[in-house]
Amino acid sequence: MSDDINAERLPLLETQEDRNPIDCKEQSIVTNNSISYSNLPTDVSKIPYDYKLRFKSFWEYNYIIEGYPTEFNGESNNQPEFIKYAEIVVPYWTYGNFNVIEFRYHSNGSVSSVSTVTSRIDGYLTNDVDILFTVSDDDVDFGLKSCEYRISWTWLFNGYILRRCKKVNETVFNLVAFIRGHPAWGLNFLSVDEKIKYGYSSRAAFFWNLYVRDVYVDPAAPFPPIIPTLYTAYYNYLERIRQRKGNKRDDNTPTSLTFNSSFRISFSKNLYSGELPTGKFFTNE
Secondary structure (H helix, E strand, C coil), rough: HHHHHHHHHCCCCCCCCCCCCCCCCEEECCCCCCCCCEEEEEEEECCCCCCEEEEECCCCCCCCEEEECCCCCCCCHHHCCCEEEEEEEEECCCCCCCCCEEEEECCCCCEEEEEEEEEEEEECCCEEEEECCCCCCCCCCCCHCCCCEEEEEEECCEEEEEEEEEEHCCCCCCCEEEEEEECCCCEEEEEECCEEEEEEECCCCCCCHHHCEEEECCCCCHHHHCCHHHHHHHHHHHHHHHHHHHHHHHHCCCCEEEEECCCCEEEECCCCCCCCCCCCCCCCC
16 A cells, blocks of 8 residues: 555554544543643634644644744745644544644733534444534624534545535535545545535645645635545544454455456465555545
8 A cells, every 4th residue: 555545544543433422512622642621612713724734743643733824924034933723633532533622822922722613423324524613603604614514425435525504594414515535645625516626635745744734725615624624634534444444354364465457466364474464545536
């Protein structure tokens, strides 16, 4: 398998499907490095349309969203350091869900944390992912952030984004975008008919750069800028689960590598003492 795909499986922590629901209002979130985000206030998501996404470290599944301050004008002689906009964290009760903690930088130099997005994967049947913005107010319209979102998967492991906006009396989820590609190679976020490109995630860099990639979402896209990050996190999670299940099936069965239709090499674990190559090949249409 390509090293680029293997890269997206790091960090090498065990994961399990979710067995617990998420309370979208009262949360106690603990990252893998034991930093606690307990009883956070909620706020409207302020993720910019253009940012960088990377792993927080080699040892945990959390992701970091960072970029230049929004007031940066692009002049090289005034280029500031990246700031951390948000961390995508795993709630302590499950390894299968991702929530979004955003950081607010104040004029006195202090930084505060707020909860902006929760999400949950259906680990039983469909692997659909439901995404909910934590701030809701019947009297305030937060635009696209007033809506609920769902990620579903095709049999080729591409994806769809669905949206339901209750403020306009939508009672069902409607398709709004199609996603093509792989997080390691790059993702394209397209209209359902694939004629309009709403955004992209670039090819991931090498491991020493924590697999950072650029993410851009057009302001006219029918979904908020945080959606590509959550899609990446869940894609990688599901790929780890499939790989782990594949490894279990290989414990008592011969393992084969197929290079083409006429050349096949098979290994039997009772005859081969080394570590067997595992995994699946994916097509980036």
